[in-house]
Every structure is written in structure tokens, then in C-alpha cells.
Amino acid sequence: MKRKVHLVAAVLALLFLAVFWSSTVVAELFLSAAAVATVKQAIAWALLGFVPVMAVTGASGFSMGGKSKHPTITAKRKRMPVIGGIGLLVLAPAAVFLAQRAQAGVFDGVFYGVQALELVAGAVNLVLIGRNFRDGWNMRRRKRSSD
Numbered sequence: 001m002k003r004k005v006h007l008v009a010a011v012l013a014l015l016f017l018a019v020f021w022s023s024t025v026v027a028e029l030f031l032s033a034a035a036v037a038t039v040k041q042a043i044a045w046a047l048l049g050f051v052p053v054m055a056v057t058g059a060s061g062f063s064m065g066g067k068s069k070h071p072t073i074t075a076k077r078k079r080m081p082v083i084g085g086i087g088l089l090v091l092a093p094a095a096v097f098l099a100q101r102a103q104a105g106v107f108d109g110v111f112y113g114v115q116a117l118e119l120v121a122g123a124v125n126l127v128l129i130g131r132n133f134r135d136g137w138n139m140r141r142r143k144r145s146s147d
């Protein structure tokens, strides 16, 4: 049961972040300022879903991993505070700030600076979450093949 919850939350976490990142890039590169504002607004609201999904992914992972010293679980455990730190200290405040600025029609240097930072931090988190996903998947596969 815990593993299923972990898997569903992990898939949702990856999906959320991939959609945030790609919709931002598409809107910035190809769409109007109004569309950028809509995308930024949607991302800020979607944080209400993304933050709990990340919390459930982490909590279920830590709970399943227990005190295990398995190198793969240790690596996953170490990535989690970095993922959480980037999410809560960079991505969430940036998303709210960018939504407010875009809503007010202020697309100045500060907006694009924060936007660039958000894209870089988002890419780093995508890689880290992706690695945790790959490691979890491989652990499961190895377990199955040795059953």
C-alpha cells in the first residue's frame, strides 16, 4: 500500500514539474504576454497540489526506507532535502512572484532574472527527482527479478 502511494505520488511529482517547466518555456518563447500571465497564474495555483504531492512522496519514501543503509536508498535520502529546499525556497516563491508580476503586466529585467532562475532550479529538481524515480524503479525491478 505504502509503495503504491509512493509510486502514484512520484509519478504526479514528475508530471507536475515537467508540465510547469515545459509550459513556461512554450509560453515565454511562442505565446503572448497574456498567455504567459495565464500560465504563471496556473502554476502558482497548482503549487497547492504539487507541494502536498512532494511531501507524500518524501514521507512514504522515508517511511519505506526506514534505517536502511542500502547505497541506493542512502542516495535517495540525501537528494530529498536538496529537492525540498529548492522547491520551497526557490520554486514556490518564484512561482508566486512571477504570477503577480505577470498579472500586473510587469515584464522587466527582474521578472526575466527570476524566470531564468526558476527554469534553472526547476531543471535541477527535474534531474534530482528523475534520479530518485529511476533508482526506485530499478530497486523494484531487481527485487522482482530475484523473487
Ligand code: HEM
Binding pocket: 003, 004, 006, 007, 010, 011, 013, 057, 058, 060, 061, 062, 063, 064, 065, 073, 076, 077, 080, 083, 128, 129, 130, 132, 133, 134, 135, 136, 137, 139, 140, 143
Ligand atoms: C522525489 C522523490 C522520490 C521519487 C520520485 C521516488 C520514486 C520511486 C519509484 C518510482 C519507486 C518504484 C515504485 C514501484 O515500482 O512500485 C520507488 C520505490 C522506493 N523508494 Fe522512492 N522516490 C522518491 C523518494 C524516496 C525517498 C526519499 C526514499 C527513502 C529515503 C525512497 C525510498 C524508496 C523505497 C524503499 C522504495 C521501494 C523499493 C522496493 O520496492 O524495493 N524514495 N521510489
